[in-house]
Amino acid sequence: GNSVTQMEGPVTLSEEAFLTINCTYTATGYPSLFWYVQYPGEGLQLLLKATKADDKGSNKGFEATYRKETTSFHLEKGSVQVSDSAVYFCALSDSWETSGSRLTFGEGTQLTVNP
Amino acid sequence: DAGVTQSPTHLIKTRGQQVTLRCSPKSGHDTVSWYQQALGQGPQFIFQYYEEEERQRGNFPDRFSGHQFPNYSSELNVNALLLGDSALYLCASSFGVHEQYFGPGTRLTVT
Numbered sequence: 001g002n003s004v005t006q007m008e009g010p011v012t013l014s015e016e017a018f019l020t021i022n023c024t025y026t027a028t029g030y031p032s033l034f035w036y037v038q039y040p041g042e043g044l045q046l047l048l049k050a051t052k053a054d055d056k057g058s059n060k061g062f063e064a065t066y067r068k069e070t071t072s073f074h075l076e077k078g079s080v081q082v083s084d085s086a087v088y089f090c091a092l093s094d095s096w097e098t099s100g101s102r103l104t105f106g107e108g109t110q111l112t113v114n115p
Numbered sequence: 116d117a118g119v120t121q122s123p124t125h126l127i128k129t130r131g132q133q134v135t136l137r138c139s140p141k142s143g144h145d146t147v148s149w150y151q152q153a154l155g156q157g158p159q160f161i162f163q164y165y166e167e168e169e170r171q172r173g174n175f176p177d178r179f180s181g182h183q184f185p186n187y188s189s190e191l192n193v194n195a196l197l198l199g200d201s202a203l204y205l206c207a208s209s210f211g212v213h214e215q216y217f218g219p220g221t222r223l224t225v226t
Contacts, residue, residue: 004157034214036217042219042220043119043205043217043218043219043220044158044205044207044217045217046214046215046216049214089157089158091157101163101171101212102148102160102163102171102173103148103150103158103160103207103215104160105157105158105159106157107156107157108155108156108157
């Protein structure tokens with residue numbers, strides 16, 4: 001079955017540092033890939049997505065590229081802010097045609113950014 | 116435009132009891148999915164409803180059941196509650212096969 005593996009956390013950075021959170025996946029077919037963010041006490045917010053190989057999703061300074069050859073979708077940001085402190089989840093759906101289908105999530109990575 | 120709403124926000128139940136959680140999808144959305152998120156874990160897919168039918172189901176026992184109404188809102192029912200059912204229950208809505216939008220969740224504590 002489908003699975004998502006995220007780098008173990010937590011991750012603690014200073015403001016303006018470079019961020020990378022690794023994500024690899026196992027899936028059949030051609031899944032869509034997502035990064036969701038969860039702030040304390042809240043639900044999940046979609047941060048960015050990519051629906052096919054070599055697509056780059058981007059939003060609010062965050063980027064991730066769909067790498068089919070390495071089955072990866074690493075999240076990056078060039079300069080983090082204190083307000084980026086949250087839990088980040090990598091996820092996939094069954095295929096690009098069914099991105100409203102079930103989502104399979106990684107375990108999440110807690111990011112703390114200190115001023 | 117209201118997003119996905121869930122009720123109640125929190126509730127506390129006793130082992131063996133039954134609970135019903137409610138979800139109203141984002142305007143224009145016709146598909147509702149439910150997820151269970153245990154503390155410190157990623158969400159796990161429970162099931163998905165479309166056109167008032169369960170379309171997909173994850174690896175959850177039959178104690179977990181659901182319903183979708185003609186207005187696309189949905190309920191999640193859990194019978195014979197166990198301590199391990201304590202979690203944040205998330206509802207997500209979408210329009211057909213497009214991306215899912217999540218609600219704030221219902222925090223269920225079973226004592």
